[in-house]
Amino acid sequence: MAYTNSGMVDYTRLSPNRSGQRTHTIDRISPHCVVGHCTAEGLGDWFARSSTQASSNYGIDRNGRVGLYVEEKNRSWCTSSNANDQRAVTIECASDAKEPYTMKSSVYATLVKLCTDICRRNGKSKLLWLGDKDKALAYNPAADEMVLTVHRWFADKSCPGEWLYSRLGDLASRVTAALGGTTEQPTQPVEPEQPKTQIYRVSKTTVLGLQREKGC
Numbered sequence: 001m002a003y004t005n006s007g008m009v010d011y012t013r014l015s016p017n018r019s020g021q022r023t024h025t026i027d028r029i030s031p032h033c034v035v036g037h038c039t040a041e042g043l044g045d046w047f048a049r050s051s052t053q054a055s056s057n058y059g060i061d062r063n064g065r066v067g068l069y070v071e072e073k074n075r076s077w078c079t080s081s082n083a084n085d086q087r088a089v090t091i092e093c094a095s096d097a098k099e100p101y102t103m104k105s106s107v108y109a110t111l112v113k114l115c116t117d118i119c120r121r122n123g124k125s126k127l128l129w130l131g132d133k134d135k136a137l138a139y140n141p142a143a144d145e146m147v148l149t150v151h152r153w154f155a156d157k158s159c160p161g162e163w164l165y166s167r168l169g170d171l172a173s174r175v176t177a178a179l180g181g182t183t184e185q186p187t188q189p190v191e192p193e194q195p196k197t198q199i200y201r202v203s204k205t206t207v208l209g210l211q212r213e214k215g216c
């Protein structure tokens, strides 16, 4: 399937911080928290500096606008994992600057639409949230399946923050419903959402590291 870019893009500034064409077809989406309520232009400025050494395919800004920084055909430098970034479309989402990195409802609404659009253009009818690193990374998706992965599985970071992390099941269900598929997730029985008892701890240095890496 030929690679394309989203028609939802409001602003384009291609980043030098990327590798060439992907070595793996797209079957993952990795949403991130920017650590700041940035604009699409501000995030574009940050990724345009080669010294930033980071990028994402898309960004969703504080007003729900979509920025394109690395075309879908190319590998972004976003998830601290070559293996993941080769197959994932990465999306930076404007958020609060500290845990739980809350996002505005307009940002989340755009994320649902953008994930739906990415799935549709890449021939997927289901978005899956498997809720567990080992399960998700070992999962071999069917041709019509897209899998959500998160940055915290690959680096000592909270990203995408507890606010979005706790909504990834909801995100997967909304996107799958919009694609016309079943909202049932395949490998595990869906259990009612339990209150999180484990706080994901982020040290001050980690937060500062995030801010340095993901300024906006």
Ligand SMILES: [Zn+2]
Residues within 6 Å of the ligand: 031, 032, 033, 078, 079, 151, 159, 160
């Ligand atoms: Zn991240």
